[in-house]
Amino acid sequence: MYDAIYVKHEHRTVLPDLESAEHGVVMRFAPNPSGPLHIGHARAAVLNDAYVKQYGGRYILRIEDTDPKRVDPKAYEMVKEDIGWLGLGITETVTQSERLPLYYDLCRQLIEKGGAYVCTCDNEHFRELKQAKTACPCRDQPVEKNLNLWEKMLDHTLKEGEVTVRIRTDLNHPDPAMRDFPAFRILDTPPHPKVKAHVYPLMNFSVVADDHLLGVTHVIRGKDHIANTRRQRYIYDHFGWKVPVYRHYGRMGIEGVVLSTSQMRLGINEGKFTGWDDIRLGTLRALARRGISPDAVKNAVLAIGIGDTDISFSWDNLYAENKKIVDPVANRYFFVPDPVTAQIDGAKPHTAHAMLHPGDAARGTRTLAFEGTVLLPGREITPDVTMIRLKDLFNVKITWNGSIPTFSYAGDSLAEARATKAHIIQWLPGQESVHCTILTQEGEMSGACEPRVKEELGKVVQFERVGFVKIDAVDNDGVRAYFTHT
RNA sequence: GCUGCUAUAGUGUAGUCCGGCCAAUCAUGCGGGCCUUUCACGCCCGCGACUGGGGUUCGAAUCCCCAUAGCAGCACCA
Missing domain, CATH: 3.40.50.620 (HUPs)
Known part of the structure; x- marks a missing residue:
């Protein structure tokens, strides 16, 4: 109740x-x-x-x-x-x-009904008359004359720029845009790529x-x-x-991208963009290439609805929708940006088994073999860092001699790592990794990733502590990925 | 200039038609916390808006008027 x-x-x-x-x-x-x-x-x-x-x-x-x-x-x-x-x-x-013949037929009918006339006035002149709410001479010519002119349009006796079929509306309409608007015209160039014609209807x-x-x-x-x-x-x-x-x-504006097809085409021709799927563009193929799911686009667009206010489309909202879709399915891997090689003293060979997805153990693990050296993200190894934990492997103590770090094995205990508040960071086996470039809308990020990422071509994966990426290309040089979102 | 449309938090959105339950919804974002061998996911807490001014009314986000701002159209484009 x-x-x-x-x-x-x-x-x-x-x-x-x-x-x-x-x-x-x-x-x-x-x-x-x-x-x-x-x-x-x-x-x-x-x-x-x-x-x-x-x-x-x-x-x-x-x-x-x-x-x-x-x-x-x-x-x-x-x-x-x-x-x-x-x-x-x-x-x-x-x-x-x-369907041109259908439109021609309807146009003839409309002329016969007196709902349209064939105007031979100069454009500029007609525009002036329109602004002045004045009829042009053609407006009152008999139906027969209109029909005759229409035939001359179709048989191409009349040429481009000489005639326009207009819809009879209300010359006194307060909005000049409403007054006797055009319905057909002749176009000789360029030729239509699909059909041989010279009389074309206007959109309305x-x-x-x-x-x-x-x-x-x-x-x-x-x-x-x-x-x-x-x-x-x-x-x-x-x-x-x-x-x-x-x-x-x-109206819908979109932060940071050009939506005008002609602008995009211009940019592509000038070499500013690599093509219609350049990730800086707002085309659907660009989104697809970046790993945005079509359902995310749908959900984001439906959430906006059909309001008549002008809005600005937000990437955040699209990314949030996409993350809901992609997070449950994307396998996790290590990516090490700006890798530095570190030899870990005192560590015996270990084999790490990291989960492909933390929420789905059934999916299995990936195996990373430690044999003495690892690749670490250079930015994380700074002189204030004295203890780190390599995720799914073991703890590493860093001693600094000036700006030269020395790495040594510091036990397997996760509890200990937590107690010292050591950061848990991603790493790669020194003897086994592939080069990986991540392209973002801002630029490139270079690094290395697990070899197994090569098997994910065309899929979206999550690079732990980096974000989601779409694996775009795989070759002998390594992996190229597009950054999707965090 | 003419014609018309719109106006809720950083963003999107609900509520507006038929005034009271709206000290204004939901999502996203941001801040904090929990959880966690990811700075992800999940969970909890918090931040944040009715464009302004009049009017009608017992009562206005909601109705009316004015102002302001934004947008669209005024193409032989769609």
């Missing part, structure tokens, strides 16, 4: 309900194939995906490639790879460049056409589309179509 009263104060952890979704939804993710997907795309993709999963229905991937200037032929494949990595429940895929037209044709019921997109939603409503009204339910979430 009281529970019901206090329910209001519970922390809601699921996304808010969508209206009119009780009987299932049809939603879509509609990227422009100009490059691989980044975190910004992931928000749209994951949010829509989550709602489709919640209510049931179809989830359409729609490739919006109606502007040949903004199409990178390689992006079609990259987008699909990224979606596969995210594990979205896409049920069907359509590509807009393959093709989106409405497809949302209607595909039966889209709900649209979740960024608030940069709010004005488009308003414009698109005019097209729905002209056709008498049912308008989907819209939700617009706020």
Whole structure:
């Protein structure tokens, strides 16, 4: 009884309900194939995906490639790879460049209905008229003339820059962005990589056409589309179509990375970045390369939700999500940064058995054989340090002669090490280790790691007292890893 | 400039629609402690916010107004 009263104060952890979704939804993710997907795309993709999963229905991937200037032929494949990595429940895929005839047909219908006209005014001139809330001469020409001009567009009698199909809206609308916005234009260059065409719809037209044709019921997109939603409503009204339910979430900035595809491309071309998966980039493939799990991205994005406030995406929150996923599965190994070789006097050969995972003994151990010398992290061996414990091995006493340390065996007792507050540090057998480079977003960390790390290629492991890393490459020179997070 | 949207701790978020249970949730971060053969994980304690000002009301994070700030759009991009 009281529970019901206090329910209001519970922390809601699921996304808010969508209206009119009780009987299932049809939603879509509609990227422009100009490059691989980044975190910004992931928000749209994951949010829509989550709602489709919640209510049931179809989830359409729609490739919006109606502007040949903004199409990178390689992006079609990259987008699909990224979606596969995210594990979205896409049920069907359509590509807009393959649907041009559908748009042409609808455009003709719209012209016949008087909802659109073919404008031959100069752009600058039209813009001035628009600002002045004045109709251009083409606006009132008869349907027949519009149809005739439309034919001339299609048969290419008219050339790029000479005509624009406009949607008839309201010239007195207080927002100039709403007034008779464009729907089609001619583009001769560059050629479209997928289709031979010269008449292309603008986003507002093709989106409405497809949302209607595909039966889209709900649209979740960024608030940069709010004005488009308003414009698109005019097209729905002209056709008498049912308008989907819209939700617009706020802008998302990300600390420290560029999200603009064109900026990233520029950086890659200039050699500033190594490629689309350069770990300094916010692309999904960069995150994957660094060992971020797709589920971590999903969880982080869902936690943000669909609020319409502008937010800044925090790496901390993503890392926390990722750690929850990766910590239980990552094997533990020793990595010694800036290694120094130390001979341990008075120590007999020992064999250390260290657990692959402290919380899962069943996973077994790794074996490290001590035969007289060890590699130690140089930074930890400073003159104020007189006793250390090599983890899973034994205690070592350090005596300093000026700045020259001498290492000697000091017993196996863990209790003793604790009593002296000796640091327990990671180490490697002097006779057996492999070179290892860890690449972080800030730079490189050089050191050595256990040979067995070579078997973890492609996986995320934890270097004890260093952090989680993804093993990116293994060769004769050693191991290259990307730093994931601490 | 015009049009519109938004405003809760360092970050994200719940609560705002339908005012009282909110001395404001949860997570992350940070500080401290415990546990531990990792500076990880886990556990405990703590820090930290309703943008400002008016108004309505017995009562405002919640409703109204103004201010301020941020954002978006005003493309033959999506």
